[in-house]
Amino acid sequence: MSTATRTAPSPLSDRQVAAYARDGFLDGGPLLTIAEVDELRAELDRVIAQRERRGIPQPVQIVNMGGDGLEVWQVVNIFQASPAFARLLTNPRLAAMLGQLAGGPVHLWHDQIQYKPAGHGGVNWWHQDAPYWPVLAPQDSLLTAWIALDEVSLDNGCMSMVPGSHRWGDTISHLHACGERSRDFWRSLGEVYGDEPVHVVPRPVQLGGVHFHHALTWHGSHENRSNRPRRAIAVHVQTPRTVYDPRSGHVCQKFITAKPGEAVTGPAFPAIGS
Numbered sequence: 001m002s003t004a005t006r007t008a009p010s011p012l013s014d015r016q017v018a019a020y021a022r023d024g025f026l027d028g029g030p031l032l033t034i035a036e037v038d039e040l041r042a043e044l045d046r047v048i049a050q051r052e053r054r055g056i057p058q059p060v061q062i063v064n065m066g067g068d069g070l071e072v073w074q075v076v077n078i079f080q081a082s083p084a085f086a087r088l089l090t091n092p093r094l095a096a097m098l099g100q101l102a103g104g105p106v107h108l109w110h111d112q113i114q115y116k117p118a119g120h121g122g123v124n125w126w127h128q129d130a131p132y133w134p135v136l137a138p139q140d141s142l143l144t145a146w147i148a149l150d151e152v153s154l155d156n157g158c159m160s161m162v163p164g165s166h167r168w169g170d171t172i173s174h175l176h177a178c179g180e181r182s183r184d185f186w187r188s189l190g191e192v193y194g195d196e197p198v199h200v201v202p203r204p205v206q207l208g209g210v211h212f213h214h215a216l217t218w219h220g221s222h223e224n225r226s227n228r229p230r231r232a233i234a235v236h237v238q239t240p241r242t243v244y245d246p247r248s249g250h251v252c253q254k255f256i257t258a259k260p261g262e263a264v265t266g267p268a269f270p271a272i273g274s
């Protein structure tokens with residue numbers, strides 16, 4: 001009998017890890033079963049229906065971020081209101097993929113439902129995530145696993161990404177300026193940023209699939225005018241390099257007990273996969 005030690009296979013290939021490093025995003029393929037997706041959808045409906053009801057756990061916030069009469073519902077930290085969403089964070093395959101991309105074990109920063117209703121789902125404007133998270137540093141130490149709770153495609157408002165933009169630093173003021181010049185989602189970024197070509201790449205994600213992006217990657221999503229909803233949960237995670245930097249606020253800052261320069265851990269920031 002062989003005495004060789006067996007290690008669990010890594011879910012992502014070396015080629016996929018290299019593509020993430022090159023592009024700043026990656027389609028991680030299937031993650032959840034239909035039954036798991038159904039349970040999460042039912043929980044999302046329940047949490048929204050029971051919002052602000054006293055005596056039951058609530059997420060950190062539920063807000064409509066859509067403009068122009070359109071809706072994009074954001075639910076922050078649904079895992080604190082729903083055991084099914086808390087269980088999602090223990091998914092070993094999700095943890096293994098994130099660990100490969102991060103170069104070590106990851107902790108939750110926060111989660112975020114992004115729900116665009118059928119017919120009148122709004123735009124998520126071009127942005128980078130890290131500039132909106134000023135309490136964590138360094139900016140290039142964070143990433144997101146975005147899990148589709150519907151089949152997500154061009155027709156119902158999939159995300160789009162700009163390959164290589166995660167290497168261009170904090171460019172949020174440039175992205176805001178693009179939005180002030182033009183509200184045309186597909187054209188507003190122009191063709192170049194300095195000497196760098198800007199290619200907008202739509203990112204459809206299969207039902208129950210997971211897609212990863214770096215916290216400095218330029219991304220956004222267009223309207224959902226289709227007759228299908230577009231529901232997803234973004235799991236934003238900290239890597240072993242992430243520390244507390246109390247420069248200014250964030251809705252989840254109230255949970256942080258770390259001192260400046262320390263890792264942000266504790267019950268609101270669970271290790272993914274355990």
Ligand SMILES: O=C(O)CCC(=O)C(=O)O
Nearest residue numbers: 114124129144146221234
């Ligand atoms: O779901 C979307 O449309 C945008 C999500 C997003 O910006 C993110 O996960 O960082």
